[in-house]
Amino acid sequence: MISLEEALARIAALVSPLGTETLPVGQAAGRTLAETITAVTDNPPFRSSAMDGYAVRSEDVADGARLVRVGQSQAGARYRGAIAAGQCVRIFTGAPVPDDADAVVMQEKTTQDGGAVIFSQPVAPGNNIRPRANDFASGDGLASAGDILTPARLALVAAGNRAEVSVGRLPSLCLMATGDELAAPGSALGPDQIVGSNSIGLAALLAAHCRDVTDHGVAPDDRAVLSARIGAILETAPDVVVTTGGASVGEHDFVQDVLAENGVELDFWRIAMRPGKPVMVGRKGTTLVFGLPGNPVSALVTAQVLVIPALVAMAGGRPSVPMRLPLAQALAPNGPRRHFIRARIVHDGPGCSRVAPTGETDSGHLSSLALSDALIVQPENCPGRQQDDVVDVMLLYPAR
Incomplete structure (x- = not known):
């Protein structure tokens, strides 16, 4: 029996990243970046208003000042004229600030009088204006290799005018449960049967980290049949195989033996963890194999603690920290x-x-x-x- 640290280190030594692929940024949610992303534009790319209100020359604004409205600037359609002394421009949030203006007064601080706008107090230069590149500038780093593309990080990458990203390839995974006692959900149970739930839970747990998860059902406690079923799975060369059950030392626990019969080199068996001591890990060619316990809590906990870190590493990611x-x-x-x-x-x-x-x-x-x-x-x-x-x-x- 080995320590958990040794088990994780030995699993890490068996794992290699699976390479990269390029995806549209809108299809990369949850994926692991394989490159550093830099912005190719400033954000915002111009001075913009942080408020609905009026763009002004601050020197013209005082309590009771009356300025003539000469135009409007809105998102996607800037005001292209000049602002002379005694003038202002109606402006909306996110709209470009006219070149001659150095402040924006929120509309709540004004009143209308025909074509004029009356202001109730002075305004400081720069008020309610977002400077160009206030968020980031062209060339700034937005995300690094190994980062997970969360919704906010995806939005940041897109705002940097990046249409595609290089991400780590996800592994393919095959599941198989073992045990004569297992019946499919919804079955009429025999007198000695239980419902097999491990593959349902494991598929739900692991799917987010995989390209695809294939459930190969339940294999009986028959050594020849089990060996044939495992052999057929290994012939398809998935990136990962996860079995549940048959991993202990009982007379009907055949998984370790049939893995060896099918060319899997066992790296270790049994870990000093609870639940989940009878875990086995090995490899055949490029396929990483986990033999997890059959008890449902043990299967899900060992998948969380041992299998997910391997899947993350295959996709180029970094281990999580408690x-x-x-x-x-x-x-x-x-x-x-x-x-x-x-x-x-x-x-x-x-x-x-x-x-x-x-x-x-x-x-x-x-x-x-x-x-x-x-x-x-x-x-x-x-x-x-x-x-x-x-x-x-x-x-x-x-x-x-």
């Missing part, structure tokens, strides 16, 4: 394995978030994981933690 939150209640001491404790983010005061363990540790207790949005990461041989102690937390999904 966040730190105070405990809503005390934690009991831990044993010699890293414990990933099911938990919820709770909000017990304005601006105060804490993490509360569910109290459930059974690796078959799926409802407790479904109610969780985080995992508390408890180190090996931890003597326990008190309420309000700050701990490492791995987010599972956006906190609810």
Whole structure:
């Protein structure tokens, strides 16, 4: 049995980025950048108004000043004339500021009198004007290789006038569950059967990190059949294969043996983590293989902790870092394995978030994981933690 750090390091050593592809910026949401993005325009590309109001020469504006309105500037249609002494131009948010104007007075500070505008107070030069390149200038870096293209980052790249981006290629992944006891959701269950849910949950968890996820169903606890099914999957040379079940030491746990029969070189088996100790990882050619436990909580937690980092690395991404939150209640001491404790983010005061363990540790207790949005990461041989102690937390999904 190896430590989690060693397992992650050995998985990383088995993984290589899959190359790059170029996508329209509008189709790259969530992808990992493979290049540094620089702006090819200023933003804004001209002085623009931050308010609806009037563009003025500040020296003309005082309490009770009366200026003649000589035109209008709106987004996409600037005022092209000059502004002389005693004149102003109606202007709207985002519109170019006329060359002769050095301030914008918001409309609430004015009144109308025919073709004239009356101002209620002086205005300082530069007021309500966004300078050219106020956000960024042409040539500025907007994003770096390894960054995830979040919605705001995509908008920033597009605002820099970049129509396409180079991103890391996503891996292909094949799933297969094993076990005579498993029946498909919606089936009429036999007296000794349970519903197989692992592949459903894993596909949902991993799909965002993959080009495609193919579910190869359930293989029975028959060594010859299992070997043939795994062999057929490996022949298609997917980037990743994930099996669930058959990874322990029982008389019907054949996965390790049939992987070896089909040319998979096992790198390690069993990790000092809880849940999920009986995990195996190996490789055949360019295909990375994970044999995950069959218990549903163990399968989903080990996929979160071990499989997702590998998928991210294949796409050229960087590993995520746990966040730190105070405990809503005390934690009991831990044993010699890293414990990933099911938990919820709770909000017990304005601006105060804490993490509360569910109290459930059974690796078959799926409802407790479904109610969780985080995992508390408890180190090996931890003597326990008190309420309000700050701990490492791995987010599972956006906190609810």
